[in-house]
Amino acid sequence: MIEFKDVSLVYPNGTQGLKDVNITIEDGEFVVIVGLSGAGKSTLIRSINRLVSPTSGELIVDNDNILKYRGRKLRKLRTKIGMIFQNYNLVRRSSVFKNVLAGRLGHTGTLRSVFNFFSKDDKALAYESLKRVNIEDKLYSRADELSGGQQQRVSIARVLTQKPKYILADEPVASLDPPTSHQVMKYLKKINQEDGITTIVNLHFIDMAMEYADRIIGMRAGEVVFDGPASEVTEKTFEEIYGRSIRDEDFVGGAEEDQDDSVKGAEEDGEGNE
Amino acid sequence: MVKEMNKPSLAEDKYAPMLSPWRVKSKIAIIFFIVLFFLFFSSTRTGVDFGTLLSGLSNMGQITDKLLPPNWGIVGPAMERLIETIHMAIIATTFAVLVVIPVSLLAAQNINSNKIVYNITRFIMNILRTIPDIVLAVIFVGLFGIGVFGGIVALFVFSLGILAKLISETIESIDMEPVEAMRASGASTIQAIAFAVVPQVLPQFSSFSLYVFEINVRASVVIGLVGAGGIGNLMMTRFGFNDYNSVFTIIIIIFVVVVLIEYISGKIREAIV
Amino acid sequence: MSMELPPKKPRSTKKLVRNVAIILAVAALYVWTFASIQIDFARVIERAQSNFDRVIPKLFSPNWDRAGEVIDMMIETIFIAYVGSLAAAIIAVPLGFLAAKNMTGSRIFSTLGVWILSAVRAFPEIILAILFIVAVGPTPFAGILAIAIGSTGMLGKLYAESLEAIDMNVVEAMQANGANRIQVMFHGIIPQVIPEFLSYAIYRFEIDVRASTVLGYVGAGGIGTMIFFAQSSRNWSDMGMILLVIIIVVTIFDYASSYIRRRII
Secondary structure, eight states, rough: OOOOOOOOOOOOTEEEEEEEEEEEETTTOOOEEEETSSHHHHHHHHHHSSSSSSSSSEEEEETEGGGOOOOHHHHHHHHTTEOTTTTOOOTHHHHSHHHHHHHGGSSSHHHHHHHHHHOOOHHHHHHHHHHHHHOOOTSSGGGGGGGGHHHHHHHHHHHHHHHHSSSEEESSSTTTHHHHHHHHHHHHHHHHHHHHOEEEEOOOHHHHHHOOOSSEEEEEEEEEEEEEGGOOOOHHHHHHHHHHHGGGGGGGOOHHHHHTTTTHHHHHHOOOOO | HHHHHHHHHHHHHGGGGSSSOHHHHHHHHHHHHHHHHHHHHHHHHHHHOOOHHHHHHHHHHHHHHHOOOOOOGHHHHHHHHHHHHHHHHHHHHHHHHHHHHHHHHHHHHHTOOOOOEEEEEHHHHHHHHOOHHHHHHHHHHHHHSSHHHHHHHHHHHHHHHHHHHHHHHHTTTOOOHHHHHHTTTTTTHHHHHIIHHHHHHHHHEEEEEHHHHHHHHHHHHHHHHTTSSSSHHHHHHHHHOOOHHHHHHHHHHHHHHHHHHHHHHHHHHHHHH | OOOOOOOOOOHHHHHHHHHHHHHHHHHHHHHHHHOOOOOOOHHHHHHHHHHHHHHHHHHHHHHHGGGHHHHHHHHHHHHHHHHHHHHHHHHHHHHHHOOOOHHSHHHHHHHHHHHHHHHTTTTTTHHHHHHHHHHHHHHHHHHHHHHHHHHHHHHHHHHHHHTTTTTTTHHHHHHHHHOOOHIIIIIIIHHHHHHHHHHHHHHHHHHHHHTTTGGGTTTSTTHHHHHHHHHHHTHHHHHHHHHHHHHHHHHHHHHHEEEEEHOOO
């Protein structure tokens, strides 16, 4: 369980990143955070694994305030929180397999990992994770040989290998085309349902948020301005969150029906993930 | 035809405004005068004017009389000392490459968040790079006595400064996103370096190491002149005896070997990057 | 846990053979090096122990009485570097044109140019200085010649590279306009490369300041002469003073040069 209690964050340059955020995220939820860019979505998500540090309030993860964590304790916290990034953040020159194994780093001793001594179980787990996102045939390819969608799937496999309790995804589909975006969201949703991993995703596309979220949290200027089940959300809600009328660019489009028309989608989806 | 018609107008557009703004011309004139002014001072001080230049160049003809014929008898001992020179370069480069790893990490802003340590490391490396190879050799030969050891230490220090700059700049230019991902998954700093930094810098690291080896081969010839072993030492001895024929032969040998090593090293570096 | 292990990475024998060959070659190189290098460690340690107090503390307490003389010689050094680089900056222009592939229109010429330039670069400046001392005697003039010739190699190469990178459309346009070779050169080519040429020349001057500090060691003028005398008389506090002046002056020139170069380009 993740609890934000009056969490605020002021950046050193004076920008208010978060303002009195109070939310509770239950285990197993699939939460989508929406808001315009600069609304504080990313700051909120990055507070949970302390890539940024809130300046006041309490952030309780599994009954402990993580804001005072440092060093080893912080690393320990991070091992149970997986993160997916907009730009996949893979080591481009390394193989897919090495990238996925990197998910085990937090669980492996420094010396062992530096000399690449991963246990058989770790290697099997990495391979298993790749199979779950249907990209095991690229095992020994270099990460930069893969398409964007494939790289994002590798980064999902990296997170799976980490065996996290929580997954944070910071704009995971912002660099992808619509069919690939849906595919990546489906994998995230599937993992959430099958493994019961609490998943928090930042998105700015309305249709996508409504399609995949159990619960939607709306943010504007560092504040939570909406929090409710996805079923209650309408376009009007979004207009309130965004503080302006809805435009075309707020939709990703390319929902399922279109997927078969797109060559790229067909190629990437060849393995049949359903 | 249409293509040909278009081009002249493009060129005119680009350069027409440059043709004669008065300010540009006066600027050029000022720079020209400054250059001449310093040239005047320099030539008075160094005693080199146009006259000496001409007479010097006519003297240049005598150089062949003094240098030729080559003394082929020196080739045997020269080769022996040349191998010593190359060994010095190999050892110094190896140690510099090993030591530069932690040093360049400390001198990279994106890895070392400790500003004080970063600045101190940078400062020391910047100073090292200003000291000429020969001066380092003079100091270390003075400390450790005549011979290869002082030379190796001098080359080590000399190449460490150059390598640290090249490699820390490479590290600063890497993509930090994977590092962020590793940190977010609970990896320690050393793990993040091993998995996210090392793969990104390895090609340049190898290439720069070879490049510094090339520099070291040349420098190891030079530092021999001050008593740090190797072929430079032999050359200085012959130079002291005014045995210019041997000096010339040694220079030919050095030339051939330096070109050869740079050629091989260049080919390897092309293959790496 | 019954999970499948990943398949082994397919390895090609060719790559394997190549890697083994490389490892063996490197290992052989190191065995050869360390087996044949002759270092008498006992003597080195003994020397270091007896010399340490005589050398290191003196280096760090420079002899300020000699400051004036050292600075004076440093100025001579800078002048040597200045005249040398200036000469090189000029001599390198025709050589750069010769070596640039898009200028002469003849592969033979450009190959010849490249060969001349790389041959010159292979000589360390101090070796050139020795050659010129043989020719013109132990004077600053020999130092200037050494710097001039040594710098020509690098500048010519850099000039040629920037010539190869120019926008040839402008040149073609002028030719189409009926401009002759000289006109094309002065109005089409030179304006494009002048900032880079200047920047390279200044950069080379920065290197030459450093390089010319040592030329005096073999008699070619400048502060190197003092290095030679300080070494032979084991006067380490003089050496400290020389070192201090070199570090300061070289640092100043480095900063000034990179500042000016940033402004030019």
